[in-house]
Amino acid sequence: MDNLLELKNVTKIYEGGVLANHNISFSVREGEIHALVGENGAGKSTLMKILYGMESITSGQIFLRGKEVKFSSSKDAIAHGIGMVHQHFMLVDSFTGAENLMLGYSGARFFSNKKADIEETNAVAKKYGFVIDARRRVRDMGVSMKQKLEIMKILYRGSKIIILDEPTAVLTPQETEELFERLIELKKSGMTIIFISHKLNEVKRISDRITVLKSGKTMGTYNTADISEEDISNLMVGRVISFEYDKTPLVSGKELLRTEHLKYKDMFGVIKLNDLSLSLHEKEIVGIAGVEGNGQNELVEIITANLRALSGKVFYKGEDITDKSIGDVRRRGIASIPEDRMFNGCAGNMSISENIIAADISTFEDKNKLLNKNRIKNYSKELIKKFEVKTKDENQMIKSLSGGNIQKAIVAREFSTSSDLLILNQPTRGIDIGSISFIHHKILEMRDAGKGILLVSSDLNELIALADRILVMYKGRIVASMDNKTKVNEQELGLYMLGIKDQGEAV
Amino acid sequence: MNEQKKFDIMNYFSAIRILIAIVISLLLVFVIIFFVSDQPVYAIFKMMVGPLQTKRGLFNVLERATPLIFTALALNVSLRSGVFNIGVDGSFYMGAVIASAFALQVNMPNVIHQIVLITAAGIIGGLINTLPIMIGKYTKIDPTVLAIMFNSIFYFVGLAYVSAFLLQKGGSWGSYYFPDSARLGNLIRGTSMHWGFVIMLFTIVFVIVLMEKSSFGYKVRLTGANPNFAKYVGIKTVLVVIGAQFIGGFIGGMGGAIEMVGMYKRFQWQSQVSYVWDGLLVHMLANENPFFIPITAIFIAYLRVGAEIMSRSARLDPEIVAFLQGIVILLVASERFLYTFKKRHEQKLSLQQAKKAEEKAALEGGNSI
Known part of the structure; x- marks a missing residue:
């Protein structure tokens, strides 16, 4: 088999001097499923963006069918028959499936014909064996259907190479299985698929060859059949990852947080929280599992007062805090880590120390409302040391740190206030394994110190490793409450996340 | 820790960028003066030195700077x-x-x-x-x-x-x-x-x-x-x-x-x-640093007063300074001005770091994160 796509010594340096890819060379053969694995932050997504023309390369060459190509935008890549499904879907929410499929398609008519478009969409879906509703608006579609629509978009534009960036991250085990069947069929029909993931069992199951990336470099390309999961894992991180922690058995204490019958509808009228009640105690980690978009974010935002519930109440230590402001809620003792650290977790252009003091500014004020420089400096230095933030000094711009170190600084800020309740929304998303295990240990430390923790995560391993109790959210409801003292079964969680099983009103 | 003490020109990048912008626009203004004036050297001399020659000129600069500040x-x-x-x-x-x-x-x-x-x-x-x-x-x-x-x-x-x-x-x-x-x-x-x-x-x-x-x-x-x-x-x-x-x-x-x-x-x-x-x-x-505002305001006022002295003695339109200001604003405000310089520097640095890390890893015998 010939090399269809070949990269030679590709280096990418981002603005701010971040070296994302360093002398990467690898090749993809026609008609194979080529997996690209590596930890978060190893440079997989950057590499794919380069292939899709979204990022320019600093140095190196790309060959397609033996000829050197230069992509200045994704339009060029599409013209060369390369398509990509992004981690975050690139669909217009208010358009229907058919409209999204036709959008930007070069062969589309000037005036759109709704009926013909829907027929066309259905024909494409039938051809490739996808089940989608062409009339439904994207915002009303489930994640899995959106993903299928994305793949169809690529196929419809005649692409021969499909790049999938962590397609299974948002899917349940059952949906993943269905996706894999489709991908294998596509491969049989002559498509070349580049599959990015950090889930080794999936990679092992579906790919023909594997290229391993570690901190921006290739660790080699292997035939999937010749390499075991342990070997891949060793190549990826240099050691075997295990989220096995020695958790001290604790009896949970007083009730800290209680929500009663929370309801919320988003701007499109979709019900995000449907009569949700839960309670959380001291010395307890409550994990929230669920496919993304089933109301987890809304729940967190309502508890932290970033969002107002349509109805229902939130109580903290017995006090009604439903209508309190964000600052009031924080002052009462609820600290939180947001899902997206660059959006509202930090101020990228300010220094680490200015970011670290943000949660509790009043403690650094003198009598005359001036900030005490020395106290800030000592406090920042102490936290940087205690939370192992790798940095030159406390005055460095936080933006210039790696994702893991930014997250550690944010964790340092939120864990060092006198708060008794910590709300963590995806606290380890997209960071390196060393930082993940460091943050996990800190979370357990907080639990031992008597704090209550609400942990929302899409990483089931993380939830199973840390939580005392796991609640599964589906369509704004808690459909299952599982004791995690003996480890919960991942497959069973999946059934609840999909809504196939439901513990009903008993929860 | 040693790296910290080493002089790094990039620490002064924004200051250097502003200085270069000023120099470029001054040079452009000089070129224009050469085109339009009969006595260009005299005109430039009056513009740059004029405000310093008299006590009145000096205080004029401070007066002008006050509303700017x-x-x-x-x-x-x-x-x-x-x-x-x-x-x-x-x-x-x-x-x-x-x-x-x-x-x-x-x-x-x-x-x-x-x-x-x-x-x-x-x-x-x-x-x-x-x-x-x-x-x-x-x-x-x-x-x-x-x-x-x-x-x-x-x-x-x-x-x-x-x-x-x-x-x-x-x-x-x-x-x-x-x-x-x-x-x-x-x-x-x-x-x-x-x-x-x-x-x-x-x-x-x-x-x-x-x-x-x-x-x-x-x-x-x-x-x-x-x-x-x-x-x-x-x-x-x-x-x-x-x-x-x-x-x-x-x-x-x-x-x-x-x-x-x-x-x-x-x-x-x-x-x-x-x-x-x-x-x-x-x-x-x-x-955006209030500490430097008096200095830059005095500088702008100085150019203004200089241009007026020049126009009186060399019969040139003082509005030439507006031209100068325009160029400075354009250069300072445009993110891409001297961007490649910074980018190359950053790229060089990060490659150096990568090399160092590699050497270190090789010394320690590999498999540590």
């Missing part, structure tokens, strides 16, 4: 909260109008009279500067557009007020002469340096302390850097932004009042007096 300080406070609100211009003009009104229509003893009229101008200026944000919040109109609109409105409001109530009949257009109790006394004999200069020095210190040392300033900067984050940690961002606009407008209004009762004997601003663009230039050249 007030405007730039006002912008420093209001712009760093993250909104592009240039309503300070209206605050400045109305500050002068209010000061004239209080000077002519209210009788008070010396010292108290000045304090009252400057404070009144400040309060009105502060309120004016919050308008674009308040109205923008409820109508979703861009505050910059609103600010420009309000600057125009307040210019005519001010003009109408002076015409209706303060105008002296006969002679050239202007208000009655201010009483002595309203004017700021002379500081140095033989120049027009007035006590406003001292108020300005206090204002500079105030803004530096407010923005760089106080917790309010920290909240303003945090809100400007990432409003979502500021909200997330419980800062009431709306109040912070409006507070910053009020303080900025207060300084602007005060600046207008001080300029009016310090430099002039009566209100004669019949055309729109605008300091906001010059103030913006000063604020940008100072790299």
Whole structure:
């Protein structure tokens, strides 16, 4: 088999001097499923963006069918028959499936014909064996259907190479299985698929060859059949990852947080929280599992007062805090880590120390409302040391740190206030394994110190490793409450996340 | 730790960038002078050295710098909260109008009279500067557009007020002469340096302390850097932004009042007096740091005075300085100016680091993270 796509010594340096890819060379053969694995932050997504023309390369060459190509935008890549499904879907929410499929398609008519478009969409879906509703608006579609629509978009534009960036991250085990069947069929029909993931069992199951990336470099390309999961894992991180922690058995204490019958509808009228009640105690980690978009974010935002519930109440230590402001809620003792650290977790252009003091500014004020420089400096230095933030000094711009170190600084800020309740929304998303295990240990430390923790995560391993109790959210409801003292079964969680099983009103 | 001590030119990148922008635009202006003037060397000499040759020239520079400093300080406070609100211009003009009104229509003893009229101008200026944000919040109109609109409105409001109530009949257009109790006394004999200069020095210190040392300033900067984050940690961002606009407008209004009762004997601003663009230039050249605002303001004033001296002695249009300012703003504001220089430097550094890490890993025998 010939090399269809070949990269030679590709280096990418981002603005701010971040070296994302360093002398990467690898090749993809026609008609194979080529997996690209590596930890978060190893440079997989950057590499794919380069292939899709979204990022320019600093140095190196790309060959397609033996000829050197230069992509200045994704339009060029599409013209060369390369398509990509992004981690975050690139669909217009208010358009229907058919409209999204036709959008930007070069062969589309000037005036759109709704009926013909829907027929066309259905024909494409039938051809490739996808089940989608062409009339439904994207915002009303489930994640899995959106993903299928994305793949169809690529196929419809005649692409021969499909790049999938962590397609299974948002899917349940059952949906993943269905996706894999489709991908294998596509491969049989002559498509070349580049599959990015950090889930080794999936990679092992579906790919023909594997290229391993570690901190921006290739660790080699292997035939999937010749390499075991342990070997891949060793190549990826240099050691075997295990989220096995020695958790001290604790009896949970007083009730800290209680929500009663929370309801919320988003701007499109979709019900995000449907009569949700839960309670959380001291010395307890409550994990929230669920496919993304089933109301987890809304729940967190309502508890932290970033969002107002349509109805229902939130109580903290017995006090009604439903209508309190964000600052009031924080002052009462609820600290939180947001899902997206660059959006509202930090101020990228300010220094680490200015970011670290943000949660509790009043403690650094003198009598005359001036900030005490020395106290800030000592406090920042102490936290940087205690939370192992790798940095030159406390005055460095936080933006210039790696994702893991930014997250550690944010964790340092939120864990060092006198708060008794910590709300963590995806606290380890997209960071390196060393930082993940460091943050996990800190979370357990907080639990031992008597704090209550609400942990929302899409990483089931993380939830199973840390939580005392796991609640599964589906369509704004808690459909299952599982004791995690003996480890919960991942497959069973999946059934609840999909809504196939439901513990009903008993929860 | 050794790396920290090593001199790194990139630490001074923004300062060097601004300097290079100034040098480039100066050179361009010199080229133009060579084209249009019969005695180019003399003209350039007059422009660059002229202000330093006489005591009057020197003090002229300081006088010119005073309103620039007030405007730039006002912008420093209001712009760093993250909104592009240039309503300070209206605050400045109305500050002068209010000061004239209080000077002519209210009788008070010396010292108290000045304090009252400057404070009144400040309060009105502060309120004016919050308008674009308040109205923008409820109508979703861009505050910059609103600010420009309000600057125009307040210019005519001010003009109408002076015409209706303060105008002296006969002679050239202007208000009655201010009483002595309203004017700021002379500081140095033989120049027009007035006590406003001292108020300005206090204002500079105030803004530096407010923005760089106080917790309010920290909240303003945090809100400007990432409003979502500021909200997330419980800062009431709306109040912070409006507070910053009020303080900025207060300084602007005060600046207008001080300029009016310090430099002039009566209100004669019949055309729109605008300091906001010059103030913006000063604020940008100072790299948004109030500490550098006096220096950059004096520099701009120096160029202005130099250009006027040049036009008198070499018969060139002093507006050539406006051209110079335009180029400087363009270069300083454009992110891509000298961007490749910085990018290459960063790339080199990160490759070096990668190499070092590799060597280190090789020494330790590999498999450690």
